[in-house]
Amino acid sequence: MQNNNFLKQKWPYLLLLIAMLLFPLVVSSRYYIQIMITASIWAMATLSLNLILGYTGQASLAHAGFFGIGAYTVALTTTKIGLSFWLALPLAGAIAALVGLFIGILTLRTQGHYFAISTLCFGVIVYIVAGSWIELTKGATGLLGIPKPTLMALPFIGKLSFANQTAQYYLVLFFLLLFLFIMYRLVHSLQGLSFMAIRNNESLAEAVGINTFNNKLLSFIIANFLVGVAGGIYAVLMGGVSPTVASFNLTFFWLAYLIIGGVATLAGPIVGAFLVTFLMEYMYSMGEYRLVIFGLVLIVAITFFPRGLVGLALTLRQKLRDNKGHKGVGLNLILRQKLNDDNGQRGEGAGDNATESRKINETV
Amino acid sequence: MLVIMLLKAEKLTKQFDGLVANNEISFDLAKGEILAIIGPNGAGKSTLFNLVSGMLQPCAGRVFLEGKDITGLKPHSRAELGISRTFQTTTLFDELRVMDNLTIGYRVRTKTGFWDALLHTPRWRREKEETEAKVMETLDFIGMREQAYQFASTLSQEAQKRLAIGVAMVSDPKIILLDEPTAGVIQDETDTITELIRKLKDKGITVCLIEHKMRMIMGLADRIVVLNYGEKIAEGSPEEISGNPAVIAAYLGGEYIA
Numbered sequence: 001m002q003n004n005n006f007l008k009q010k011w012p013y014l015l016l017l018i019a020m021l022l023f024p025l026v027v028s029s030r031y032y033i034q035i036m037i038t039a040s041i042w043a044m045a046t047l048s049l050n051l052i053l054g055y056t057g058q059a060s061l062a063h064a065g066f067f068g069i070g071a072y073t074v075a076l077t078t079t080k081i082g083l084s085f086w087l088a089l090p091l092a093g094a095i096a097a098l099v100g101l102f103i104g105i106l107t108l109r110t111q112g113h114y115f116a117i118s119t120l121c122f123g124v125i126v127y128i129v130a131g132s133w134i135e136l137t138k139g140a141t142g143l144l145g146i147p148k149p150t151l152m153a154l155p156f157i158g159k160l161s162f163a164n165q166t167a168q169y170y171l172v173l174f175f176l177l178l179f180l181f182i183m184y185r186l187v188h189s190l191q192g193l194s195f196m197a198i199r200n201n202e203s204l205a206e207a208v209g210i211n212t213f214n215n216k217l218l219s220f221i222i223a224n225f226l227v228g229v230a231g232g233i234y235a236v237l238m239g240g241v242s243p244t245v246a247s248f249n250l251t252f253f254w255l256a257y258l259i260i261g262g263v264a265t266l267a268g269p270i271v272g273a274f275l276v277t278f279l280m281e282y283m284y285s286m287g288e289y290r291l292v293i294f295g296l297v298l299i300v301a302i303t304f305f306p307r308g309l310v311g312l313a314l315t316l317r318q319k320l321r322d323n324k325g326h327k328g329v330g331l332n333l334i335l336r337q338k339l340n341d342d343n344g345q346r347g348e349g350a351g352d353n354a355t356e357s358r359k360i361n362e363t364v
Numbered sequence: 365m366l367v368i369m370l371l372k373a374e375k376l377t378k379q380f381d382g383l384v385a386n387n388e389i390s391f392d393l394a395k396g397e398i399l400a401i402i403g404p405n406g407a408g409k410s411t412l413f414n415l416v417s418g419m420l421q422p423c424a425g426r427v428f429l430e431g432k433d434i435t436g437l438k439p440h441s442r443a444e445l446g447i448s449r450t451f452q453t454t455t456l457f458d459e460l461r462v463m464d465n466l467t468i469g470y471r472v473r474t475k476t477g478f479w480d481a482l483l484h485t486p487r488w489r490r491e492k493e494e495t496e497a498k499v500m501e502t503l504d505f506i507g508m509r510e511q512a513y514q515f516a517s518t519l520s521q522e523a524q525k526r527l528a529i530g531v532a533m534v535s536d537p538k539i540i541l542l543d544e545p546t547a548g549v550i551q552d553e554t555d556t557i558t559e560l561i562r563k564l565k566d567k568g569i570t571v572c573l574i575e576h577k578m579r580m581i582m583g584l585a586d587r588i589v590v591l592n593y594g595e596k597i598a599e600g601s602p603e604e605i606s607g608n609p610a611v612i613a614a615y616l617g618g619e620y621i622a
Contacts (some may be wrong), residue, residue: 023498045386067422117366138527149409169487182482185481185482185484186478186481188493189476189480189481189488190467190471190474190476190481190482190488190491190495191476191477191478191480191481193460193464193467193468193471194468194471195470196457196459196464197457197468198459200457200458200459201455201457201458202453203419203451204451204456204457204531205457205468206438206439206440207417207419207439207443207448207449207451208448208468208471208472208532208535209438209440209443209471209472209535210440210442210468210471210472211438215578218477218478222478257516288533296565327480
C-alpha cells in the first residue's frame with residue numbers, strides 16, 4: 001500500500017530517471033551526450049550555490065572560485081604527484097571547504113550586499129592567482145593531460161575505465177544524483193530549517209537560539225565542498241584546466257540558471273542548468289545575440305516568477321490541491337500525517353456522536 | 365519568605381550618540397510573576413528589552429540569570445539558557461508555515477546537524493519525534509492546530525501575535541519577554557492574548573512584558589516598572605502605580621481615573 005502510494009506520487013521522477021539512464025543508449029550523438037555531461041556539471045554547481053544563496057540567503061559570488069580550487073586540486077595532484085582520481089576528488093572538496101572556512105570566517109561577518117561584494121572579490125582573486133602563478137598553474141596555458149579515471153578493480157566486471165563518453169556520462173549522472181540526495185536530506189531536516197530561518201529572518205533566528213554565524217559558516221563550507229567536487233569532476237572529464245574554470249562569469253551563469261529554474265527549490269537548479277544549457281546550444285548560430293535574449297529571459301523571470309519555473313509549478317500545484325481540499329506540502333512530513341490522523345479521529349468521534357444521538361432519537 | 369530572583373538587571377545604561385536611552389536601570393524578576401514595563405513612547409522600554417535579551421550590549425551595568433552573569437552573551441546563547449522574546453512589530457518566519465515556525469522555535473533544544481540529516485542517525489529520528497510532539501503540544505496551547513499548514517504571512521494580526529508567543533515558548537524558556545503583545549490588535553481580540561499570557565504564567569513561565577493598554581496591564585500584571593526619559597521613576601503593584609503622583613504626572617496624565 002505504501003509502495004503503491006510512493007509510485008503514485010513519484011512516477012514522474014522515476015520516469016525521468018529511467019529516461020536519463022537510457023539516454024546514451026538511445027541517443028547515439030556524441031554531441032548531445034557531451035551537452036548532457038556539461039549541463040550535469042553545471043547543475044551540480046548550481047545545486048550547491050542554491051544551498052548558500054537559495055536556502056541560507058547568503059549571496060556568495062565566490063562560487064566559481066571554489067569550483068576552480070577543486071579543478072586545480074585534481075589537475076595538480078593527478079599530474080604532478082600521480083595521485084589517483086578517486087583520492088584527488090575528495091581532496092578537491094576538502095581543500096575547497098577548508099579555504100571556504102577561512103574565507104567564511106572573514107566574509108560572513110558582513111551582511112547582504114557587502115557579503116556579495118567581498119565574496120566576489122575573493123572569486124576574482126582566485127581567477128587572478130590561477131592566471132599569474134605560472135610556476136604552479138602554467139598561467140593562461142593551464143594544466144593539460146589529466147589522466148581519465150579508472151575504477152578500482154571490481155569483481156566480475158574487471159577494471160572499468162572512464163575513457164569512453166558513455167561511462168563518463170554515467171559517472172556525472174551518479175554524482176548529480178548524489179548531490180541531489182544530499183540536498184534533499186539536508187533541506188528536509190531540522191538543520192535545513194535552521195538555514196531557511198536565517199534566510200527568512202536573521203534576527204528572529206538569533207533570538208530563538210540559532211547560532212546564526214555558525215550555521216551560515218556550515219552552509220558555506222558544505223556548498224564549497226560540493227562545488228569543489230564538481231570542479232574536480234569537470235577537470236578530469238575535460239582533461240585539463242585553465243584559469244577560466246575560476247572565472248566569475250561562471251558564477252553569474254549559475255546564478256542565472258538558479259533564478260530561471262527556481263531559487264530555494266530542489267529541482268530548480270537542475271531544471272535551470274539543463275534548460276539554459278540546451279537553449280544556448282540550440283541558438284548557437286546566433287552568436288553574441290544569445291546573451292541579449294538570455295538577459296531578457298532573466299529580467300522576465302526575476303520580475304514575474306521570483307521563484308523560477310519550479311516555483312511557478314509548485315504554486316500552481318498548490319492551488320490545484322487547495323481547490324481539491326488537499327492539505328499543503330509541509331517540510332515536516334510525519335507531522336502532517338499525524339495531524340491528518342488526529343483530525344480524522346476527531347471527525348470519526350463526531351460521527352459516533354451523530355449516530356448515538358440518532359439512536360437516542362429513535363428510542364425516543 | 366524566600367524569593368528566588370530569576371533575573372536581575374543591575375544599573376543598565378545605554379547611550380546612542382549621547383542620547384541616554386537607559387540610565388542606570390535596575391529591576392528584578394521573581395520566578396513565576398508577570399512584570400509589566402510601561403512608559404510613554406521613547407521612554408527606553410524596547411532598549412531595555414534589547415539589553416536583557418542580548419540584541420544590544422549595555423554601555424554599563426550587568427544582567428544576571430539565576431545569579432549567573434550573562435552580560436556578554438549573544439542572543440542565541442541567552443535563548444539556550446532560557447530567555448525568549450517576541451518583537452514589537454510582529455516578527456515571524458513569514459515565508460514558512462505555522463508548524464515550521466514552531467519547529468524552528470524548538471531548534472535550540474535539538475542538536476541535529478549535517479551528518480545526522482544526511483545519514484538519518486538515531487539522533488535525527490529521536491529529535492524529529494521529540495520536536496513533533498512539542499510542536500503539536502504548542503499548537504494546542506496557542507489554539508492554532510487548524511492553521512498548522514498555513515503560511516505565517518496569511519494569518520490575521522491577532523493569530524500572528526499568538527504564533528509569535530508560541531515560537532517563543534515552544535522551547536520551554538524560563539522567561540519570556542513580550543514586546544507589546546497586543547500592538548495592532550483590536551480591543552475585542554486582546555482578550556485571547558491576555559488569556560494566553562495568563563496560561564503562560566500557569567505553566568510556570570515568568571513573563572516580562574511591555575504594554576500600552578493600561579486597562580489590560582492593571583488586570584494582568586503582578587508588578588509594574590515605570591520608565592520615563594530612560595529613567596526608572598516608579599515600581600510597585602498596579603494599585604501603587606495607579607496612585608503614584610510621579611507616574612500620573614509623567615505618564616498617565618491628569619485625565620486618568622484610577
